[in-house]
Each structure stands twice: as structure tokens, then as C-alpha cells.
Amino acid sequence: MNETIKHxxxxxxIREFIEEPFSETTYLELMEVARQTATSSGLxxxxxxxxxxxxxxKKIATICHQEYIGRIPLLLIFIVDQHRNNAIAKAQxxxxxxxxxxxxxxxSFTDACxxxxxxxxxxxxxxxxxxxxxxxxxxxxxxxxxxxLPPLTFPVVGVGIGKPNQNPALKPRxxxxxxxFENTYKAPDNILESLSDYDELMQSYYDLRDTNRRLDSFTxxxxxxxxxxxxxxxxxxxxxxxxxxxxxxx
Amino acid sequence: MNETIKHxxxxxxIREFIEEPFSETTYLELMEVARQTATSSGLxxxxxxxxxxxxxxKKIATICHQEYIGRIPLLLIFIVDQHRNNAIAKAQxxxxxxxxxxxxxxxSFTDACxxxxxxxxxxxxxxxxxxxxxxxxxxxxxxxxxxxLPPLTFPVVGVGIGKPNQNPALKPRxxxxxxxFENTYKAPDNILESLSDYDELMQSYYDLRDTNRRLDSFTxxxxxxxxxxxxxxxxxxxxxxxxxxxxxxx
Numbered sequence: 001m002n003e004t005i006k007h008x009x010x011x012x013x014i015r016e017f018i019e020e021p022f023s024e025t026t027y028l029e030l031m032e033v034a035r036q037t038a039t040s041s042g043l044x045x046x047x048x049x050x051x052x053x054x055x056x057x058k059k060i061a062t063i064c065h066q067e068y069i070g071r072i073p074l075l076l077i078f079i080v081d082q083h084r085n086n087a088i089a090k091a092q093x094x095x096x097x098x099x100x101x102x103x104x105x106x107x108s109f110t111d112a113c114x115x116x117x118x119x120x121x122x123x124x125x126x127x128x129x130x131x132x133x134x135x136x137x138x139x140x141x142x143x144x145x146x147x148x149l150p151p152l153t154f155p156v157v158g159v160g161i162g163k164p165n166q167n168p169a170l171k172p173r174x175x176x177x178x179x180x181f182e183n184t185y186k187a188p189d190n191i192l193e194s195l196s197d198y199d200e201l202m203q204s205y206y207d208l209r210d211t212n213r214r215l216d217s218f219t220x221x222x223x224x225x226x227x228x229x230x231x232x233x234x235x236x237x238x239x240x241x242x243x244x245x246x247x248x249x250x
Numbered sequence: 251m252n253e254t255i256k257h258x259x260x261x262x263x264i265r266e267f268i269e270e271p272f273s274e275t276t277y278l279e280l281m282e283v284a285r286q287t288a289t290s291s292g293l294x295x296x297x298x299x300x301x302x303x304x305x306x307x308k309k310i311a312t313i314c315h316q317e318y319i320g321r322i323p324l325l326l327i328f329i330v331d332q333h334r335n336n337a338i339a340k341a342q343x344x345x346x347x348x349x350x351x352x353x354x355x356x357x358s359f360t361d362a363c364x365x366x367x368x369x370x371x372x373x374x375x376x377x378x379x380x381x382x383x384x385x386x387x388x389x390x391x392x393x394x395x396x397x398x399l400p401p402l403t404f405p406v407v408g409v410g411i412g413k414p415n416q417n418p419a420l421k422p423r424x425x426x427x428x429x430x431f432e433n434t435y436k437a438p439d440n441i442l443e444s445l446s447d448y449d450e451l452m453q454s455y456y457d458l459r460d461t462n463r464r465l466d467s468f469t470x471x472x473x474x475x476x477x478x479x480x481x482x483x484x485x486x487x488x489x490x491x492x493x494x495x496x497x498x499x500x
Contacts, residue, residue, distance in 0.1 A: 004254040004375035008283045008368060029251070031426040033258045038370070038382045041475060042421065047429045056433050087441045088469050089476040098476035101484030107384060110407055113363030118258060120288070121371045125254030132288045134357060148434045157360055171292065176281040179297045179331070183306050184398045191337045219338050225291060226339040226348035234351030235498045248485045
């Protein structure tokens, strides 16, 4: 097994970092990796907002309901960016809403995610810790305002990076035979039974942590999450439209 | 610079592979990497369809208008999968459409992309070639039917992997100073001027290829693409709804 894969198999979310300024050399190296990431049709329609202002960081931490986000050494927000390419077309006299269509949106969204994971892999290869931050979608409209995101942009995911100041255990995942299919999707006959071993494993994992908390089985976690989903977040598509994207629904 | 980053900075799309069966050992190693990929709230709501049936591969190549896809040694389609977690909740008596909301959709979409890029990085670390296939969205409804994708699933992106049988030049990308912002989005005053050096570089890159074709500058490519966008693909959101997701538009 090579070093890249060793790091990939050792991925954990790191929430506490050594408090020191992030190395600019490392930052620029990570951005070169971002730059070379695969991009749909070569259009490079995603961008990155680096949050360096401590006050802004704290505001984002509040949106995310996670105070430790205010202390992350390098905080990056990956965004859909069709604004730039739309401006490029307009400056050449093109009158078309092509950049505002949902195909363009999904291409950019994918570009932003690929770039985020590429940066995460680069950071982890340097023994840095990383954290994905999906909770930026708790208040997407507020976040767009805070970052002055213009039309045809949209915040996709946040990533925190720094030297880890904790060493959490590897979280067990369900076996890949439950997540891979050959040629055709096929759900298992008894979904709960197919996950019973994993449910046990998940409970023992939490038992091993240095807390008194024993967490739920995976299937209970899923049930709770689905039952208690956040209604505001489920309305996310309204914000996509507010940002100027055109749905073309039939 | 470490080996991981060396590989990342050397990313190219590979379209021609040595025609031989893909190693099962390597496949399983890639799937372990997929398994350990970061996942929103630990919900693991994405899956992979491996296309091994040669006839199915050709049908997908037809959808993509790229015949070489029919010859890719390992062809994977990464999908949104809220079907599994919805079934897990239902089997426990939970009556909630939480898995069908757009927040759940975007979380799964992100999960699928992160998994794809993690697998691509693993494959490239083993000196394999990779290809992202976004053109599966040319005919998303047909693709869903071909793969028997049930409600609450959606095809995100395809990835081809194999031993490369070509060695294309590294494609130049725009400088990251145009794609990164500090604390606030700020578009350049003159977008075409800001890209003039890159436009020149892009043209010389194509000049160096072993073809007589001299391609357009980047800004011309963008203008053409936006002007000639595919109207069917821009209606992609209809297919998301057809697959059972609920938009909750205001």
C-alpha cells in the first residue's frame, strides 16, 4: 500500500487544531493542487473563498453552530462560480443564459467538490488534519451575504485545515458490498439485517472513546436524522434560484 | 513535494487505456478508499455502480457520445443514494420524507463527488489513468432506466480507470489568484484583460499537440460553450424530481 492510500484510509475529521498561523507556502501548494483538479469541460467554474478575518470566521462558526470553526487555522469555502464565465461571455457580446442553467450549476457544484477533496488529500498527505463543514448550509442566504457572493455563485462546502491537536479513532463504515452494485442497482432483501454487524461495530466504536457516551447503532442514527431533518435546510433550492440559476421545470 | 502531490499536479484526462481486465485486488483497494471517504453526518448516502457488462458499457458510451467509454477497463458511476437510508428509516417505522429533501440530495451529491475524487487520487497514486465522465447527464432519464436506479437515487458522475495508453500534455489552468478570494468575492475590473496571459498560454498548449488543430483561447472557449449550451441538459432538475426528490420551492 502506498503513502497516498495509507493517508486516505486514515481519514478522520479533525476539530481541534494547534493554534498557529497557517503556513503561506503550504497554502500556495494546496492552491496549486486545487488548480490542477479535474474540471468539467475545462471550464474551471468553481472558486475558493479563504476566510482570514477572525470576526467573519466567528460569524461562520455561529451559522454552523460549531464554535471550534472560529479557531480553524485555514478555513476555505468552496463555491460554484458561473459568475466569472458568464462575465467572460458577456464581455464578448454573447447574450445567453447558458451559465445560469442547472446543468452549468451541477457541473460547477461537482467541480467545487472535486477541488475540495483534492485539497483535503494534499493536506492529509502532509500530515495536516482536515474537516469538512456542511453546516454552512444552515443559513445559506446569510452566508451568501457575508461573503458578498454575486449572482451565479453558490456556497458548496467548507473545509478546515491545520495541524491536528487531537487524535480521534477511525470511524467504522459500512462494508462496501452494501454500497456497490454491478451493472444494476439492487437493494438488499432485508436492509436492517444486512446492517446488523455494522450496527454492532458502530456501538463498540463509540464505547472505546474517552467519554461516557455510548452512541446509537448506525440504523438508529439514520432513522433519527431522517425524522428530525432541518426544514430550513431542505428548502436549499430556493437559495440556488435566488442566486440567479434558472430551473427550467416542466 | 511529496508523492501524493506530485501525482495530483500531474493530473490529465486519460481516454485510451491498455485493453486488459482490471485487477480485482486493485478494485477492492480503491473501494476501501471510497469507503473511508468523508461523508456528511456519517450517513454514507452515496453508492457506486460498476459497469462490467460490455453491452451496457456501449450503451453508456452512446449516451455520452464518446465511443472510447465502451472500452474503459473499470467504469464506475457514482450516485446519490438516499434510497438506502430511507429504507433503513422506514423499516424502523419512521414516517418522514426527510431523505427526499433537497438538503439530503445535496449532501449525497457532495458525498458522491468526494468519493469519486478520493478514488481518482488513489488510482493515480498507483500510476493508473483516470477520466471523469460528466456526459452521463446527456440522457439522465435513460441512464436511470439502464441502471435500474430506484427512487431517491441520482447519477452524479462517471469515472473511468485503467492503465494509460496515451500520455497527453498537462493542460494549463488559469492562475489561482483569479479563483481565490479573501473573505469576500471580488470580480476583476476587466475580466478579459485579467485572462489575456492565460489565453495565450492555452493557445500555445494546443499548438504543441500532435495534431494540426489549433484551439481557441480560453475566453473564446467559454463564450462558445455558454452560447451553445445543451437545452436538454439544462433541464436536469426535472430528473431530480422524477427520482422522487421534493423541492419545497417558495
